[in-house]
Amino acid sequence: MRTVSWWNEFEQNCERFDAASVAEALADVIIPRIPSLLLRREAQTAADTLLRHLNRPASPAAAEAAALATVRLAATVARLDERALGNDAGTTEVSALCHVMQGEYALAAVTIAPITGTAPLLKAFVSALRLDSFGADLALRLLTGGNPPAVAVRAGEKLGRYNWWPAWLREIVTERVLAGTLCGDTIAALKQCAFAGLTPTQARMAKRLFAAEPTLVETTASRLESLGEHPAAALLRRGDVRTVAFAARLIPV
Structure with missing residues (x-):
């Protein structure tokens, strides 16, 4: 099981780590797996609001809208958890998206990994490294081969220049x-x-x-x-x- 600190290595070792890319990629992995149609729609609306902010970070209005969307989605999850009769409230996926909304991408990956597996999550994080195609492919190969993100990021950045x-x-x-x-x-x-x-x-x-x-x-x-x-x-x-x-x-x- 990969830990939060393991997933954090991507951002810690990449100066160009793109929050918008990883947020969008994680949302694309998480949202289709939300069982409830209504909850899935709410999650998609929240994610779209977040992405508008991340793609326009200088806009105060977009930042405020993203903050409100994050609070609302977290409140929805809390309400569903309170109403749940058993241990499983069916909110794991939405909880993972809440972590994305809060910028906690590593925690989101740890939360959703038991449901999605790690393969799509690795692709999501590699997409945020902004590597050329060769560097990205090399990083993925290293990661799937058991290497830590720090090694994969450095290799992808250093050797990606030979994409030509x-x-x-x-x-x-x-x-x-x-x-x-x-x-x-x-x-x-x-x-x-x-x-x-x-x-x-x-x-x-x-x-x-x-x-x-x-x-x-x-x-x-x-x-x-x-x-x-x-x-x-x-x-x-x-x-x-x-x-x-x-x-x-x-x-x-």
Whole structure:
């Protein structure tokens, strides 16, 4: 079970955390699960009022309307809880939305997670990080792989800048990040490949060289030696990824 402090790591580690995005995404997850149609309509009205405020934070009128909507929704939940005959008043979903209205997004996630599961909530929080598509996908992969939000946020922000790289390079980044083997030398080598203008055939060979396929490494190293590139051949045999772009460009198209 993920705790409030776990969910809070998203906002704590992202300077650009977008409250409007996470509020809207959480509302979209929560509201359809409210059993009562009338309560669902009231919740939707409250959420719409909140979003108008978050998207226009400088408007005093929007802020006042959002505050009133929050009070009204909380009062509705309290009234239903008082009238409930058993332990379950059927207000869990609306209570979660109240937390969203109050800006307590982590508490909202903890409240609603037993009903929705964590997958849609992770997507909601990642949407608030304002990452490029590659960074967002990478962050989600890290989170679903068991990494804490702090790690996922930093990786998404740092590596999301390579969104323009070809898909095969992004695949290598993702694989190595998930395996915990991405290092500075690999990033430098991948950058060289990104700027090398490799043909599709050369790119396929480069990907296999990054994977250190023994037969291909030896064949490529031998070719480098035949061209007089003995230092590069030696580095390639030792697994130095910084030679991959150079070696790949010498592969006949």
